[in-house]
Amino acid sequence: MRLTLAPMEGLTDAVYRQIHHTMFGGVDAYYIPFVTPNQNMVWHSRERNAIAPAVNQGIPVVPQVLCKDAALFLWAAASFRDMGYQEINLNLGCPSGTVTAKGKGSGMLRDAEKLRSFLETVCEKSPIPVSVKTRIGYADRREWDTLLPIYASLPLKEMIVHARVREAYYKGPVYPACYEAAVALCPFPVTYNGDLFTVSDVKTRFSASMPPASLMLGRGIFTNPALAREIRGGDALRLSELRAFEEALYDAYSQKHPANVVLGKMREITKYLSWCLEDADRDRRRMLKARSLGEYRDAVSVLFSSHPLKAVPSYMRENENQPWP
Numbered sequence: 001m002r003l004t005l006a007p008m009e010g011l012t013d014a015v016y017r018q019i020h021h022t023m024f025g026g027v028d029a030y031y032i033p034f035v036t037p038n039q040n041m042v043w044h045s046r047e048r049n050a051i052a053p054a055v056n057q058g059i060p061v062v063p064q065v066l067c068k069d070a071a072l073f074l075w076a077a078a079s080f081r082d083m084g085y086q087e088i089n090l091n092l093g094c095p096s097g098t099v100t101a102k103g104k105g106s107g108m109l110r111d112a113e114k115l116r117s118f119l120e121t122v123c124e125k126s127p128i129p130v131s132v133k134t135r136i137g138y139a140d141r142r143e144w145d146t147l148l149p150i151y152a153s154l155p156l157k158e159m160i161v162h163a164r165v166r167e168a169y170y171k172g173p174v175y176p177a178c179y180e181a182a183v184a185l186c187p188f189p190v191t192y193n194g195d196l197f198t199v200s201d202v203k204t205r206f207s208a209s210m211p212p213a214s215l216m217l218g219r220g221i222f223t224n225p226a227l228a229r230e231i232r233g234g235d236a237l238r239l240s241e242l243r244a245f246e247e248a249l250y251d252a253y254s255q256k257h258p259a260n261v262v263l264g265k266m267r268e269i270t271k272y273l274s275w276c277l278e279d280a281d282r283d284r285r286r287m288l289k290a291r292s293l294g295e296y297r298d299a300v301s302v303l304f305s306s307h308p309l310k311a312v313p314s315y316m317r318e319n320e321n322q323p324w325p
């Protein structure tokens, strides 16, 4: 089974990808969070820092763009080719209001014919193969009946299906049947994404007659970094390696960023890692309140020394507050 790490802006950056790959592995490809090509057709330093081959050495990565303009997409594709990449992934899933208002990300799903024309153009002219990461609709899962035949008719390298609609953000229901319909119809590989947080999720989510060939894992791995290994039948997560992972990330970010940036990043990372720990709500809150690296390190030490691992570590939903109608 192919397992990939979902792109998560602000979370799965180059440092995270390198350290995860070294310490846990089990992931066949790491998707780089989206970069946005601009009218000047130059990458800004933030984007260069994410996609430069030098920061991604030794790990299989796929770059992703957030873009609705074919000329800019093709410029980005040529730039990726020049960097040595063999694929460009298009973000058709971002639910953010500021992104969809500009008609980008999942906003592109609102006009299926415009999307078809855009994809036909870029698939024909791109110097490297094009893949997409899409939701199953903007507001209603029945939109998939229109979108899926469009995707299936295109020469895509791969389609990743985040099997919920835009209006569900990261919280509303997932529809694995939409993914299974895509596998049946598409002549290219199709990957499932959405709410796979444990080995049991992987075993129970899909029809017994259609075991999935390819899965993309996001918050599940960000919470339990050993999840891909566990899905492959390897060792369960150990508390000592969770702690070592946090320390390695802390050291690497400390060498790269000022203290306030390190603090912000590490509080967010440790919030996810702490979902693996039993009964840790109070100490998690204390960690999240840390105002200096010293306070943060003290709080982390308490977290990891006071709480055993849960029997089944899993991402928790409490930290999500997006609406779902």
Ligand SMILES: Cc1cc2nc3c(=O)[nH]c(=O)nc-3n(C[C@H](O)[C@H](O)[C@H](O)COP(=O)(O)O)c2cc1C
Binding pocket: 006, 007, 008, 009, 010, 011, 032, 033, 034, 064, 091, 092, 093, 094, 133, 162, 170, 193, 194, 195, 196, 216, 217, 218, 219, 220
């Ligand atoms: C904080 C955050 C940032 C994300 N950034 C991106 C992104 O840059 N590109 C993208 O295609 N999806 C992005 N996503 C969506 C994830 O890739 C994935 O589709 C989503 O989290 C569902 O998978 P999961 O349930 O396994 O986490 C992001 C999700 C989160 C929570």
